[in-house]
Amino acid sequence: MSWIIGFFRSAMGKKAVMAVTGVMLFGFVLTHMVGNLKLYFGPEKINAYAEGLREIGAPLLSHGDALLIARLGLIAAVVLHIWAATSLTLVNRRARAQGYARKSPQAATYASRTMRYGGLIILAFVVYHLMHFTWGNVHGDFVPGDVYHNVVSGFQNPLISGFYILAQLALGLHLYHGLWSFMQTLGLNGPRLNALRQPFAATFTAIVVIGNISLPLSVLAGFVTLHG
Amino acid sequence: MDLTLYVWRQAGPDAAGEMKRYEAQGMSPDMSFLEMLDVVNERLILEGEEPIVFEHDCREGICGACGMVINGVAHGPQRATTTCQLHMRQFNDGDTIYIEPWRSTAFPVLRDLMVDRSSFDRIIEAGGYVSVSTGSARDANEIPVPKADADSAMDAAACIGCGACVAACPNGAAQLFTSAKVAHLGLLPQGQPERLSRTRAMVAVMEDEAFGSCTNHRECEAVCPKQISVDYIARLNRDYLKAQLLDPNAK
Structure with a gap:
């Protein structure tokens, strides 16, 4: 079993960990966005959806079990993703101890070069987002269990909406590189698949970002109001 | 042409x-770019200064010795071209040109623009060969090789080990080099028996040397004078995962 330790210590193993946990987190982000869209169907629908998440897996699982398992899985994915990224970043810094006087990127994209910084912005956003909508301790008008009210009243503040929109753009850049890069890292390639990898990344980045950004914009535009 | 270097x-x-x-x-x-440096060096020698040291050998783009970063691009501005095959017509009169050695902890600078690339040699020593008996010379086409595999193996074998991939990579990673060396053997029948053990051994040495880790920027592919594709990196990743998880010979 010592090969498992060796695998987690190797840089290529860590890259595989980054890719697999990245896919898990993408799955979460996509599901979360679809759930968010329930806001357009009014308070009853989205509040019932939020409560219904606790009943997933019934009757095999009891109330809240599936949510707990999902949360533990997500925490594990986030920790592994950040651990691998940090460890590899340190290796990469050492590999280029002395930089160039002139360096002209030929292929790297803005997205690929900002993965580390984008990741930090997303992490900061997630912490704020949890404090805002899950725990409610930075929300001025938080009503436990009333998701619709919390989201709409939160987004009615243009500064908060602006921050959410910027965070979604950062997430979009991160996804745009990550969603094809994970296939490369896991060795999923071939002449047919290669032609689809970047379009796949661009499409799903757009779906997640547009879906999420539409919510604060709809609230700010008065399309979605507190009265449903 | 008058230039500032x-x-x-x-x-x-x-x-x-x-x-x-x-x-x-x-x-x-x-x-050629190297001839331009030769002329500069002749003048430096006449003036009693130390000439600029750079590595070169074949000067026809096949040995891989002449690497340098020119205006921030490994091997200079012309795609699919080594420094020795780069000509001054790619520049304009009055240009300022920055010339730097490969910057990689795994390629320590020996002098001026010359670096020590023996870390590449150590990756090859770990498995860049076929050590099983492949028998005596066969008749042509006796061992069938799919056309796509033969072409792909040949493309990978075009790697001249110049190190531009490492120099261009923002992470100083050697994935393109190692993947090409693993692939040109692993794609052919004679390379199959050692395919996964070779992958494990060469990756282990690559990671022990002071190279970084691939983050799929594709800078390596853009500067490679032999246009080696990052498809080989995906193949290396796949073989590495296979070698770790699915190899019946790995306990």
């Missing part, structure tokens, strides 16, 4: 280096 000068492996300015006057656009 900023060239990295470093007296030895442990010496501190600096970018030094040189005026290169009366150059012909038909000169």
Whole structure:
């Protein structure tokens, strides 16, 4: 079993960990966005959806079990993703101890070069987002269990909406590189698949970002109001 | 052509280096980049200065010796071209040109623009060969090889080990080199028996050397004078995962 330790210590193993946990987190982000869209169907629908998440897996699982398992899985994915990224970043810094006087990127994209910084912005956003909508301790008008009210009243503040929109753009850049890069890292390639990898990344980045950004914009535009 | 050069000068492996300015006057656009440096060096020698040290051998783009970073691009501005095959017509009269050695902890600077690339040799020593008996010379086409595999193996084998991939990679990773060396053997029948053990051994040495880790920027592919594709990196990743998880010979 010592090969498992060796695998987690190797840089290529860590890259595989980054890719697999990245896919898990993408799955979460996509599901979360679809759930968010329930806001357009009014308070009853989205509040019932939020409560219904606790009943997933019934009757095999009891109330809240599936949510707990999902949360533990997500925490594990986030920790592994950040651990691998940090460890590899340190290796990469050492590999280029002395930089160039002139360096002209030929292929790297803005997205690929900002993965580390984008990741930090997303992490900061997630912490704020949890404090805002899950725990409610930075929300001025938080009503436990009333998701619709919390989201709409939160987004009615243009500064908060602006921050959410910027965070979604950062997430979009991160996804745009990550969603094809994970296939490369896991060795999923071939002449047919290669032609689809970047379009796949661009499409799903757009779906997640547009879906999420539409919510604060709809609230700010008065399309979605507190009265449903 | 009159040019202003900023060239990295470093007296030895442990010496501190600096970018030094040189005026290169009366150059012909038909000169190769190395010939331009030769002329600069002849003048430096006449003036009693140390000539600029750079590595070169074949000067026909097949040996991989002449790497340098020119204006921030490994092997300079022309795609699919080694420094020795780069001609001064790619530049304009009056240009300022920055010339630096490969910057990689795994390629320590020996002097000026010359680096020690023996870390690549150690990756090859770990498995860049076929050590099983492949028998005596066969008749042509006796061992069938799919056309796509034969072509792909040949493309990978075009790697000249110049190190531009490492120099261009923002992470100083050697994935393109190692993946090409693993692939040109692993794609052919004679390379199959050692395919996964070779992958494990070469990756282990690559990671022990001071190379970084691939983050799929594709900078390597863009500067590779032999246009090796990052598809080989995906193949290396796949073989590495196979070698770790699915190899019946790995316990």
